[in-house]
Amino acid sequence: MSEFKELDPVLHSQLRLAVVSLLIGVKEAEFIFLKEKTGATAGNLSVQLQKLREAGYIDIVKQFKDNYPQTICKITISGIKAFDKYVKNLQSYLSAGK
Amino acid sequence: MNKEKPSISGEESLRLIEQMIGRARAAEKDSGRGWIVWGWLLFLTSIIHYGMIKAGIQKGNMVWQIFGVTAALLFIYEQFLRKYFVKAVVKVKTYTNELVSKLGVAFFISLTILVYGNIRLGINNTGLNFGYLLILYGFWMFIHGSAFRYRLLIVGAVINWAGALVIFYFKEKLGAEVLLLHAFCVAMGYLVPGHIALIKYGKADSLTSGDQVTL
16 A cells, blocks of 8 residues: 555554544544544554544543543644645546546 | 553544544533523513413512522522532533533623613613613523533524514514513523433433443
C-alpha cells in the first residue's frame, strides 16, 4: 500500500481514526462513550488512547465523580491539525485514483 | 472492534470518518422534556385564563402569577439543584449542548425583564404583551431548532412570529381571544415539536447504543 505511505501512521489505524473522528465534533467524551460508539474492547481502546495521547493528539483526564472513576478524553489543537491534514491527504489520494 | 489492523484503504478510512462524525452528531440531541413542561405550563395557563374571562371571573392575572412562581422554581431546580438530586450520566459534552444550555439561561433572563417591562408599562392587560412574548419564544425556537437541525422547531418559530404579527395588527380588537392565539402558538412551537422529539429521543437512544461498528 505504498500510495498511503504519507498518511499519518498514528491516525491510519481503524480504532485510533474512529476515536479521533468522534472527538473532532465534541467538546469532550467519556471513555464509555468512545467504547460504545466504536464497539472496541476496553483493553484495546485503552491502548489506542494511550498512543494518541503520546502523539499529543488527545488529552486524557482521569477523575472521580460520585465515587466512580471517570476517564475523559478531549482532542488537542495538534490532534485537530493532524486530523485535518490526514483528511486532506486522504481526499487527494482518492481523487488521484479516480 | 478487534485489535489494531495494520492498514485500511482510503475508502474505508473515509467511510469510518463519516460514520463516527455522524455518530458523534447523533449525541447532539434534546429529549424535548424541558419544552414539554414549559409548553404545557404556558398552554394551560392561557386556557385557564381564557376560561376565567369567559366565566366572568376577574382574578385572571392570578393564574399568571402562579405560573410565574412555578416557572421560576422549575428554572432554579433545572439550572442549580437538579444535579444534586439526579445523578445523570453525561457521557459526552458537545459544543451544541453547551450553547443551547446558555441560550436557555439567556431566554429566561430576557423573559423575566420583558414580563417586568410589560407590567411596569401597563401593557400586560392589553394583550399586546403576548405579541412580545411570542417574538421571544420564536427567537428561542429558531436558534434551538437550527442548532439541533430540528425543522419542527423552526416551523414553530415562524408560527410564533406570525402570531405576534397578528396580535400587533389587530391590537386590542382580539380581546380575550389573544389567549387562545397564544395557546395555539405555544402548542405548535413547544408541545408538538417537544412530544415528537421525546418519541424520537427514545428511539435514537436505543439505536445509538446498539448500532456498533464491526471493524
